[in-house]
Amino acid sequence: MNKKLILMSILLIGILVITGCGNKTTDTTADVKEITIGYFPNLTHAPGIVGVANGSFEKEFDGIKINVKTFPKGSLFMDAMATGQVDIGYVGPGPVLNRYLQGSKVKVLASASVAGNVVVGNGDSKISFPADLANKTIATPGFACSHDLLLRRFLWDNELKMEKRGGNIKHILQKPATMMGLFKQGQIDAAAVSEPWAAVMEEKIGAKILVNWDEMPWGGQMPATVIATTDEFTNNHPELVKKFLKVNEEAIDFIENNRAESLKLMQQEIKRITKQELAIDILDRALTRTKLTSAIDPQIIQEFANISGELGAIKGSTDITGLVDTSFLAEIE
Known part of the structure; x- marks a missing residue:
């Protein structure tokens, strides 16, 4: 093999290493031992509550320890995600878009519920x-x-x-x-x-x-709850992101087809977290005013951001281009 061919081979190998053989991300899922999920004890977070309670997350993330943190409000969830205490989870659209416009590298991957x-x-x-x-x-x-x-x-x-x-x-x-x-x-x-x-x-x-x-x-149709994570998590663990979104879809289907059992699970989880037991009929009535879905309209989120800007909660641009990324959701549908 002549020197010119050797040099070309070395350059080609270097390019493949740098680009990950053409992939945009390098999935290091094999190195992940645990993952921390966050959500609120609100009915609009029902897919997360039920997915944890019925073991769907543990089953899908087989071999990875599932930690759960719950929050009373969105700002605390976003603080936890920014400091690495939470990897992915459920939050209202307001807090996540506000942090994005303030410079945080976060992503909205899907909805969990609208209305509510x-x-x-x-x-x-x-x-x-x-x-x-x-x-x-x-x-x-x-x-x-x-x-x-x-x-x-x-x-x-x-x-x-x-x-x-x-x-x-x-x-x-x-x-x-x-x-x-x-x-x-x-x-x-x-x-x-x-x-x-x-x-x-x-x-x-x-x-x-x-x-x-x-x-x-x-x-x-404004999302009541969205699934949010960091750019770092999507870049490093795209397969885990898809697993999470798959459980979200499964939990939505489970609630739709097993309403009585799901309401009982929600009741138990909300009581465990808040120390207050809500009657099943209260939860049932609340669920009739909440639509569980993973579908999300980025334009609505943009208009939501514009309102935040008009209020002065956001200084500068309210352009959320890049915040909503439904590419992972499209891969599991």
């Missing part, structure tokens, strides 16, 4: 039309959280605004559990919440639905 968000009021509330919310006090769980952004879009669509935005609606931040006491005391008139909190409020304090899920912006 409503506006509730006292049982004797006289609020019948959006215009009736003028001069009222409305609560949301956090500033620029998914519920907050969805409510603001609803208000803007109906030519209403919060006081800080030049309108006449007072806005306060409260946890859903605290909202119930404020309703009883007459300190708030309405609240934007996700399930199962709306169903709980109906049961516990006689709350009524003022704006149902399908009356919310985008016809109720």
Whole structure:
């Protein structure tokens, strides 16, 4: 073999090593001993709850230890993912798009649920039309959280605004559990919440639905929960990403075809995490206002980001190009 041919062979081998023989990523799944999944004890996170409870994640990730962390709000989930405490999991779209626009290298891979968000009021509330919310006090769980952004879009669509935005609606931040006491005391008139909190409020304090899920912006198709991870995890472990998405699909199918068993699993898991037991009929009612699906519309997420930008929660560009990556989902469908 002449020197020229030897040199060409060495160069070819070098190129193949660098490019991974043509693959965009190098999967180091064989080296993974454990994976940490995150989710919230909310019904809109049902695929995650059921997937953990019925052993689907353990079965699919055979040989890999499954750790689970639960969170009360999206910012804490995103903090955990940023510091490597969580690899992949379920979170509302608001926190993940906000972090992406702040520079975090994160990905949204699919939806887990849409709808599941409503506006509730006292049982004797006289609020019948959006215009009736003028001069009222409305609560949301956090500033620029998914519920907050969805409510603001609803208000803007109906030519209403919060006081800080030049309108006449007072806005306060409260946890859903605290909202119930404020309703009883007459300190708030309405609240934007996700399930199962709306169903709980109906049961516990006689709350009524003022704006149902399908009356919310985008016809109720705004993702309530998405699957999020980091660029690093998708780059290093594409096969694990696909396994996770496969379990999400299986859990959605399981819930649809085994509703009674799924509701029982949700009840048990929510009780284990929160120390509170929700009646099966409450969970069942909440599930009727929640659509479980992996399908996601990036344009809705973009419009959601635009709202966050208008609020000032995001400084600079609100372009989320690159945030939503459905290529992994397409490979398992």
